Amino acid sequence: MTLIHMAILLPLVAAVAIGIIYKYYKRIHLGWFVLPVPVIIAIYLATFIPKVSSGPILETMQVMPRIGMNFDVYIDGLGLLFAILISGIGALVVLYSIGYLSHREDLGNFYVYLLMFMSAMLGVVLNDNVLMLYLFWELTSISSFLLIAFWFMKERSLYGAQKSMLITMFGGFMLLGGFLALHTITGTYSIREMLAQVTLIQESPVAPIAIVLILLGAFTKSAQFPFYIWLPDAMEAPTPVSAYLHSATMVKAGIYLVARLTPLFAFSELWVWVILLGGLITLAWASFNAVRKDDLKAVLAFSTVSQLGMIMSLLGLGALSVVTGAGEAYFSIAVVAAVFHLINHATFKGALFMVTGILDHETGTRSLKRLGGLLTLMPISFTLTFITALSMAGLPPFNGFLSKELFLEAMIHVTEADFASLANIAFIFPLLAIVGSIFTFIYSIQIIYGVFFGKRTHDTPKEPHEAPALMWISPAILAVLVITFGLFPNVLSSSIIDPAAMSIMATDAPLGTHISMWHGFANPALWATIAIVIIGSLLFYFRDKWMFIYDYHKERFTLNYVYDQGLMHSRFASRKVTDSYMTGFIRSYLAYIFMFFVVLGAISLWNTGIKLNFSDMAPVGIQEMILVMIVLISITVILVTKSRIVSIIMLSAIGFVMALFFVFFRAPDLALTQLAIETVTTALFLVCFYHLPARSKHPERMRFKFTNFLVSLGVGIIVIMIGLIAYSNQLFDRISQFHIDNVKELGAGGNMVNVILVDFRGFDTLFETLVFGIAGIGIYALMKLRLNRKDETDEADPEENRA
């Protein structure tokens, strides 16, 4: 347990404290108590920046060493970048939430979940052990679920929360499978040690399975096509949560995982193509869909999905050059672009979400149709939106422009590269990239134009006015970063981007990245950007002319429809299956139990074989045969008789015969007990007979009668077989001799049965007494309860009682 372990677990500890503070002290907004936590962690992590450049840091803490589960904190450029994003954005989000969430909300829950998430997310990105990573990974899913369902009175929230949990947990489970597959190949759970065995993984036939499973985990978490559908519905969460979990951090966990495992799997074409194409399709498809959304948060959700797709495709491109053996240059451009865009996306998207929250807060709506012309009323919000949305669109001088240009450059280079297998279809990469970027441009402009320009609609639930400073400070800080990173990208390049890119590429050689805004006219990415701006502007201007194409996008063909139908049908099917055997009749359950007994017995008889030995038998006396006959006759009578009193008498006949059996078999204590007990039992039965209805018919259904007969026949046969086999085969020495020999010495008694009961097996007898007591109390309660209930029901309204 080192300081860095404590830093990761600090939010969890703080969560407990926050819960207690919230219970007793509500005068100051709870957020102020939470705020120091991410700030401290961010500052602490920042001190690692210079250390990491000289090599990764590893701190081990054993959790379950026997199964190889250790809390190995591993800090390298990649992990550190994510960790700083998590704590830094976390601090801003907490600050923002103080203004966003009022005292009336259940702040205790909110901040506890948020802190839980923070710990989990730090645990994911600063971990070397995949089992621990999986643990934290699922914890992020759980806290995301709780935060989406924060306003759990709303049905949409519950729907979104369930959807996100089903999809991400499905992915998480797949991920675990992938990790276990990796473990079977390499025999270790440590990512570092796996990296040392890349050749082993390359040769293993299990590797494709591991790749598919791990990518399922990454794609579901990072909302890639076709699993992105949970993210738009996750927007039911409070806006600080959307800004934090669902755009800046948690959804990037999948990207983190892909980046982290790139050195492990970059040899595989499967890995590369799935990531590259999956990412690009996600980019194009989600940005296309974002344009038609009316809800601002929905626009941003789809935008997040598309940007995640973009980063994903860049990582795929980075790995592609390893597979094809193309130049290192493409590799590093793509990876640097991925890392840089990761940072940029967190800044501008986080800010945009926060501004959306401001708009929602101050106007009461997020609908683009109802907002409009707010430029003069909300100048600060406008400025922030303007900066961040243009950065998202990829315009200079903001940071989005730089990473977007690197992205385009990398994608255009794909066509130039000499990749034998894809010479004919290589154009599809820049095409998808540019199409996606055009739509990104359109919706970015639409956000600015739709909210702040145009006519005032006067349709907002609240009269719009500028937000308090507390709410716009956080997005303002992010907007400043957007400009700073845009103008001076090289403050990041050597300290943060390069170490992160180096850990993705698994190289020690410094990259010496230098990002600049101007590359001259010869740079194709510049022309691509210009084309995007022109086409995007035209499309935006004539948007009424082509928006009809969205009408072809029918409800039935959406993935959401598939999800809803699947959920409905699986519910229906499981209900049907459950109803088919959970009948509610005691007969069915008993029949299941006995059938199971028969099957189990038959199987074990089949396996062990039947060896019988009848040589060692006691002689049969005539008096015993008479008793046997009495029992058989009594059973027959009980089975066939309709009269209750006859069956009770027959039952007690059997009971008394049992007592006689005990006499013949030399068990006087048993005989005495049986006699006494049987007498009382018979009396009890007769008392009940007096109270129970005089005559009642219980015609059994024939079908039931037959199965009942079969089941009981089976049980009888199995019991007889078990008895015979157990009697014939003496597997162990009898322990009875010990009791017989020591009864005088150890038990100081002459009656062996009694000594065994009260001495050797004293506890048995003690608990037997306990059972007896419990039964007695139960009987007493059953008698008493009736009287009490009758009194109550006399006074109270029976309808009320039922409710």
Add this chain to the structure above:
Amino acid sequence: MELITILLSGILIGSAVYLMLSRSVIRIIIGTALLSHGVHLMLLTMGKLKRGNVPVLDEAVENYTDPLPQALILTAIVIAFALTAFILVLALRAYGELGTDDVEEMKGVPHDD
């Protein structure tokens, strides 16, 4: 002898199961009682029958019957009695509350014939 008692206890247990699967509460209870009888007989048989004297220490006796099954059965008899008594009262109480001693009617399913 042991062969006969094993068969008998098998018959007892089989009929007990048949009774327990029926609809009448009282038949179910009789079934549980029969079940315990069958099990007791089986237990006793497992210790071998009539192989010696009553298991009470005696200077003159060398050979005793197996006392262990007897001790187990003694416990079982008492517990079986407690169980029988409890479910009898439970059945009685259920009849008082629900007006039926038919387990299917108790669940709310009327006779369909």
